[in-house]
Amino acid sequence: MNGKMHSETGAFSSDGMRAEILNPFVHKLELDNTYDKIKTAIFTVILLPFRVIVICYLIVTAWLIACIGLYGLSEEDLRRKPMTGWRRALKPLICFIGKLSYLAGGMAITIRGRQASRQEAPILVVAPHSSFLDSCIVYATKMSSVIVRKESMDNYVGKLINYTQPVYVWRDDPNSRQNTIKEIIERATSKEDWPQVLIFPEGTCTNRSCLITFKPGGFYPGVPVQPVTIRYPNARDTVTWTWEGPGALKLLWLTLTQIHSSCEIEFLPVYYPSEEEKRDPKLYARNVRDVMAKALGVPVLDYTYDDCRLIARAKQLGIPAAPSVREVSELRTHLGLERSQLELHVAAQGMSGRPRWVTSAEFFARLGISAADPHAQRLFDIFVQRSTGLASFPDYLLCAAFLSLQHAPLSQLLSYAFKLYDSTGTGRLTATHFEEVATRCLGLCQEDAQNTFRQADLDEKGYLTYDEFISYAQKKAEFCHIFATDAAHQKPKTQ
Structure with a gap:
């Protein structure tokens, strides 16, 4: 297919795969035998402190570099035009440090496929979304612009997120949804050299047993998108963060006390929408979801954030x-x-x-x-x-x-x-x-x-x-x- 995938090919129906009704919002994780409990206790004492110290050092270093890169820029400046010159040149360094922080935590990130250029695909569609550790995709995609709630920026990580020149969502704005879609369209169709827009279209975390309904916001521009999948092929799933299951701190503790963890990021062929899909963002979103589900080997379910x-x-x-x-x-x-x-x-x-x-x-x-x-x-x-x-x-x-x-x-x-x-x-x-x-x-x-x-x-x-x-x-x-x-x-x- 010469690296391209069109809506008329690769369509996938999950009807034949779905043997039972799934609940994508539940994740159960327990240390169910004595060996695992002893091993976790030992690594909590001898491994966890070392990893936490190194990770904190790396995060603070990346934060300081981001502060330097953002010096003299207001949020309005970040929204008005893309970074250039020495500020943009700092991005690879921040990405390198970010990847090192994951490696220091025992997680190796494997990248498969080729990330398309912005000219080929202005938008990256990432799924399934199952963990706060999915943030590694930002480093793997050379700091693509994320979509983030403005109130989430009021913390020390805000500087790092700001460096991606994100698309802000203002929760207290009654027109937030329309304004966010408008900005995504402007970014995706701009002639300027903006970073690619990175979207988790599911809108919430699942247990990766299926792909739930994709929100259509990222498909309104009608431009080609590149689907990106995330897998965690580990013997024990210590990363999945759902509505029913372990909290973030427990998951982080159990992940950092594993000897080794893996994350696989795969860039799929660019998806080029048909004229019908350009007119119907929901159809476009469903068809891209079908392609990604087929690549992942999981069913699709019409579950939503609601x-x-x-x-x-x-x-x-x-x-x-x-x-x-x-x-x-x-x-x-x-x-x-x-x-x-x-x-x-x-x-x-x-x-x-x-x-x-x-x-x-x-x-x-x-x-x-x-x-x-x-x-x-x-x-x-x-x-x-x-x-x-x-x-x-x-x-x-x-x-x-x-x-x-x-x-x-x-x-x-x-x-x-x-x-x-x-x-x-x-x-x-x-x-x-x-x-x-x-x-x-x-x-x-x-x-x-x-x-x-x-x-x-x-x-x-x-x-x-x-x-x-x-x-x-x-x-x-x-x-x-x-x-x-x-x-x-x-x-x-x-x-």
Whole structure:
């Protein structure tokens, strides 16, 4: 193909590859045997301090060089025209030091393929995005311009990021999305010698099990792009940073206590858009994603950043099976449950006289789905208690209600929860049952749930009705979010 890939060739469909529903936002990592624990403890003492010192020295050195290179330049200067002369000549030195910092941490970076010039491809499209360590791509691509939130620049790394002459995203600007796309178009189509624009089109971190929906922002210019893939072919995955899994510090610790880690960066052939793709950025984004998925050997899933927000919201509230709510939603769609709203009808009737813990057969019978359907079995598995082999039916119904009412006030979900966890059918929750509701719908810890019950039960009756709790909550500032009209305003952590 002479180094070129056109939209009419190399199209890839994941339908045949997808054997099961994946959850790209979960990563489990544990030291599961004594040998690994002992080895990690030893290297924490004898290897980690040395690596941290060397890495800090290299980062500070690169930062000082960036400070020198940026001396006398304002942010407006960086946005108005590309660097030239001696300032630009410092970039290879910063990249060299940056690569050394990864090598000092035990990570070898292997580069395959050839990076296209800006004239060939003004935009680099990088995926999958799975770790804060993906920042090595900036050094590997000779400090291409990244897209960054302006508030992220208020730290010591800001100087290094500024040296890439980034495209800023202003979160407090109501026209942020349009302005960002406008600047990307201007950079990509400019006659001046700007750095290539580097984009992670997934918009959030995944576990690399698939490629999720690509945001179309980087495809609006309609110019050729070069797809770039990142792999971490290591025996133990200590780099993946997702919504459900180890935090950044734990991952950094475990990575730095590995003897050796690897990162593979591959530059794929430049993708030249068709006229149809130039007119339709979303189509362009999907087709580029298909090409990259084929190169990686992974399926594509139509998951988005909004799904991350949904998962974060579910975790914040304590919704049962929160990390898998996106998967639950898809399974319900496959099983026809989303259309029927059967679960909400059951929820409205309460659980009086019906066993809470159910076998798989009872689970399928209550929902009216076939036990032979693998999607049904997977849905049951998400809610099953491993020690007993039983699933909590109220937990499933609460999760289903959360998905159906995710944009409604939380008070509506609470009204269902009061019915679901009231085993007596009287519309009253004892302290124990209220604790279940509060930890599953309000994100309260056990102690706070108990204190809330005592304060709301003014007459010390030993139970609370939904109306009594709502009356109490309306007078408390800490529960004002219960009455918000859109749950999406609750912001999750960003990555």
